[in-house]
Amino acid sequence: MSSMNALYIVATPIGNLDDITQRALATLQKADIIAAEDTRHSAKLTQHFGITTPLIAYHDHSNESQTLRLLDRLSKGESIALISDAGTPLISDPGYRLVKLAREKGIAVVPIPGACALVAALSAAGLPSDRFSFEGFLPAKNVGRNTRLEALATDTRTLVFYESPHRIVESLQAMAQVFGCDRQVVLAREITKAYETFLSATFSELQGMMAADANQLRGEMVVMVQGYVAPEQNDEALEPEVQHTMQVLMAELPVKQAAALASKLTGIKKNKLYKWALGKKAE
Structure with a gap:
């Protein structure tokens, strides 16, 4: 074949077939085999x-x-094109092991760029994109999901998640509880397809939209969350004794539980204590 011996990482359309690139078509045609998800x-x-x-x-x-x-086939001079079901391989898709081992063996690994749901969604979301963190899919179980989200609660970057229709409601509920109902979020679904939709709202508003329209539960989704912004300190100040109580509890408990328990002990609203605690973690 005329193309160079290599492992080609080929991006394919995420919905609209017109998004395939000429270089991707040529690579897929010339490769000896296509390794597909x-x-x-x-x-x-x-x-x-x-x-x-x-x-x-x-x-x-x-x-x-x-x-x-x-x-072995690569070592013998063949060329392989690696593709996933849609988008760019290795971005929450298979291929890491093969790429790592190919590079270790000195085999050329060549990216053929193209469609990527992460980049497409973020480019049109209207959220800060100069710094962002791609978190892929959240754990399926509640404990793992909440642990991951709590670790991100004070991250100031835009947070980007992939999610499937059958888990989106639970994931949004968990995010609202950990990040706060007033945090800005953009939900992008069916990107590049006929029913492409971007919903921009607070978590509270978005949950209402999803509950009111079952169509919003369809299709693959990208959830983008505005990064943490520290609250104004003037109205969030706590008495020294309350601060001490919170610090003791935070040393032993997750922030959410510490705020709930401190609220019972002090009579101060749980949300105020929670925001104060997030501000301390972000310092």
Whole structure:
């Protein structure tokens, strides 16, 4: 084949097939094989563009022998195009192990850039994009999800999450509890598709929108949360004794629990104590 021996990381459309690049089409056509997350899904793409390169299944749960077979083919001079179901491979998609081992063996790894839901959503969200943190998918279980969110509660960067329709309601509820109902959030769904939607609101408002319109629960989603902004100190000041109580409790408990218990002990509103605690953590 005419292309250089390498592992090509090829971005594919996330919805609109017109977003495929000419370079991606040429790479997929010239490669010896295409390693795909789901060959049945990717076959629709290759058939649409008349690409005849053989497809084989590869994902991060593939057994070690499959990874070694691909590395062996690369070592013998073949070229492999790695694709995911949609978007850029390795961005919450498979491929890390193969790329890492290929580089360790001195095999060229070449990115073929293109569509990426993370970048597309953030570019149109209207939230600060000079500094952001991509967090991928949150843990499915409540404890793991809350632990991850609490670690991000005072992060000043824009936070970006991927989420699926069957977990979006629970995830938004958890975010509202940890980040506060008044934090700004943008929900992007069905990006590049016919029903592409961007909803910009507070968590409280967004939850109402989702409850009122079942259509907003459909499609793959990107959730973007405005970073933490420290509250004004003048009306958030606490008496020294209350501050001491909070500091003692925060040393032993998560912020949310510390604020709830301190509220019972002092009679001060839980939200005020929670905001004060977040401000201290951010210092």
